[in-house]
Amino acid sequence: MTEDELEQAVREAFTRRVAVARPFVADPAGLAIRRADRARRRQMLAGVALAAVATVTVSAGMAQLGQQPGPPTHPTVVLGDPYASPLPGPAPHLSAAPRADLGRGEVDLILDDVLVTAGGLRLALPDVGPAAERAQRLPDGAGWAVVGAPTAAGRSLWIVLPQGAAHLLLAGAREIVLSPDSRQVAWREGTELVVAGIVGTQVVAAARTPASPDAVPVAFAGDTVLIRPDPGRSGHALWRPAAGPPRGVGDRALHVYGARPDGLVVALVSAGTPRRPCVALLDPARDLAPVRTACGPTLNEDGPGGVSADGRWLLANGKAGREDRALLVDLDRLAPTPTARPAGPPLAGPVAWTPQGTAHYSDAAGALVRVEVSRVLDGEAARSVPVNGLPAGDRPVPVGNDHRP
Numbered sequence: 001m002t003e004d005e006l007e008q009a010v011r012e013a014f015t016r017r018v019a020v021a022r023p024f025v026a027d028p029a030g031l032a033i034r035r036a037d038r039a040r041r042r043q044m045l046a047g048v049a050l051a052a053v054a055t056v057t058v059s060a061g062m063a064q065l066g067q068q069p070g071p072p073t074h075p076t077v078v079l080g081d082p083y084a085s086p087l088p089g090p091a092p093h094l095s096a097a098p099r100a101d102l103g104r105g106e107v108d109l110i111l112d113d114v115l116v117t118a119g120g121l122r123l124a125l126p127d128v129g130p131a132a133e134r135a136q137r138l139p140d141g142a143g144w145a146v147v148g149a150p151t152a153a154g155r156s157l158w159i160v161l162p163q164g165a166a167h168l169l170l171a172g173a174r175e176i177v178l179s180p181d182s183r184q185v186a187w188r189e190g191t192e193l194v195v196a197g198i199v200g201t202q203v204v205a206a207a208r209t210p211a212s213p214d215a216v217p218v219a220f221a222g223d224t225v226l227i228r229p230d231p232g233r234s235g236h237a238l239w240r241p242a243a244g245p246p247r248g249v250g251d252r253a254l255h256v257y258g259a260r261p262d263g264l265v266v267a268l269v270s271a272g273t274p275r276r277p278c279v280a281l282l283d284p285a286r287d288l289a290p291v292r293t294a295c296g297p298t299l300n301e302d303g304p305g306g307v308s309a310d311g312r313w314l315l316a317n318g319k320a321g322r323e324d325r326a327l328l329v330d331l332d333r334l335a336p337t338p339t340a341r342p343a344g345p346p347l348a349g350p351v352a353w354t355p356q357g358t359a360h361y362s363d364a365a366g367a368l369v370r371v372e373v374s375r376v377l378d379g380e381a382a383r384s385v386p387v388n389g390l391p392a393g394d395r396p397v398p399v400g401n402d403h404r405p
Contacts, residue, residue, distance in 0.1 A: 106370075107352045107360050108144070108399035110135055112390055115144065115160065115399075123164045131156070134350040136182045136400040138198075144399060145182050145198065157185065159201045167201040179220040180259070180400075186217035186225045193217060195225055195241055207241035215246075221259040221284045228256075234270055238284060249287035253280070254301050260311030264291060266331060268299055277301050279314065279329060279338070297327055297340030306351030306359065306400075307331070313373060315359050317346050326361070326369070328376050344369045344382035352398035360398040368396050 108117045113129035116122050125132075125146075133149040141162065148156035154172035161167070170176060174188035185203060186195040193215065196206040212229055218236070219226045227237040227246050234254050239246035253267040254277060260266060265282040271293050272278055278295035282288040298319040299305075305316030311331065318327040320342040327340040345363040352360045359371040367384035376382070387396050 110397035175216040177217045251288040257305040258307040294334040294338040296337035304347040352400045362395040366395045
């Protein structure tokens with residue numbers, strides 16, 4: 001069989017397997033062939049072996065998530081990735097990859113198409129890294145979960161293993177939300193919301209529920225998924241799959257930043273007289289009833305922000321005087337008028353907190369910012385550190401490592 005005939009056979013096999021499903025964002029056959037082509041350029045024997053593995057895997061089939069009783073659906077989910085192949089591991093030629101001088105390596109970073117671990121390991125991610133919007137470490141050193149930026153076709157979710165193999169789990173989802181420990185994922189798919197577990201390179205035990213046209217998942221609080229029925233209005237619904245479909249709870253939350261280890265949700269709510277955005281701790285066990293509310297710091301109603309692993313600190317965008325800044329709020333001391341301390345330049349992406357209590361994020365110029373709480377409390381705001389070698393317009397993606405007991 002010639003090389004062209006082999007490629008055509010792989011394409012036809014993929015076409016037959018996905019004929020009944022919604023098209024993926026990426027062309028599975030094309031991606032498999034491109035990876036095979038790269039391998040052949042390195043070594044012809046490796047290319048032939050890769051094509052054979054892809055053919056055998058296609059013959060094994062692509063499993064579809066088990067569905068609850070009801071009309072058939074066409075999920076965008078792949079269990080594992082039948083066309084995944086080992087990506088190049090750490091190699092000397094990556095020594096010129098973009099880097100920043102942050103002193104201590106505390107978090108992993110995705111810099112363009114290279115994942116740089118805190119320990120200095122460098123993995124090339126040619127198909128994953130450039131499209132990454134946020135990422136989290138998997139439990140027990142099992143790798144990384146990487147969520148892609150939104151496109152016209154939707155978002156993607158990849159699992160990257162420590163040796164560099166990348167597995168595509170979701171493609172074409174409208175929104176993707178990971179639990180803080182990276183063990184669960186929720187997403188919007190067509191007319192349904194879906195929640196599932198992540199085990200290895202598979203999504204398992206999926207539960208589905210019909211959703212209103214604009215509803216999207218926004219956060220996890222334990223095993224409860226917070227859903228925003230209408231992004232243009234305040235209020236959420238709570239979905240506990242074991243207890244039935246989502247139900248609205250009449251809260252006034254404008255934006256959810258995350259959940260604390262004690263289960264309380266950190267949110268921006270409409271409160272006070274006259275009504276204005278205020279920081280609140282909400283209890284999902286009592287239909288998001290406010291436990292504590294504090295009005296005072298001027299936080300943005302919608303935007304990036306993150307809660308520290310111990311649940312004490314909120315880092316989010318707001319106003320310090322008339323200046324846009326990242327603000328640090330002590331959630332354990334929410335007085336009627338709490339003090340929000342300027343912590344650094346405004347956030348332009350997700351916040352990655354370390355278990356030790358430092359935060360990392362990228363600013364609008366594509367530089368990295370490291371926020372050390374003790375220095376902010378002493379009045380010393382963090383400064384940006386440029387990342388040399390990043391393509392114009394790119395920003396570093398710090399990787400979250402929030403593995404709570």
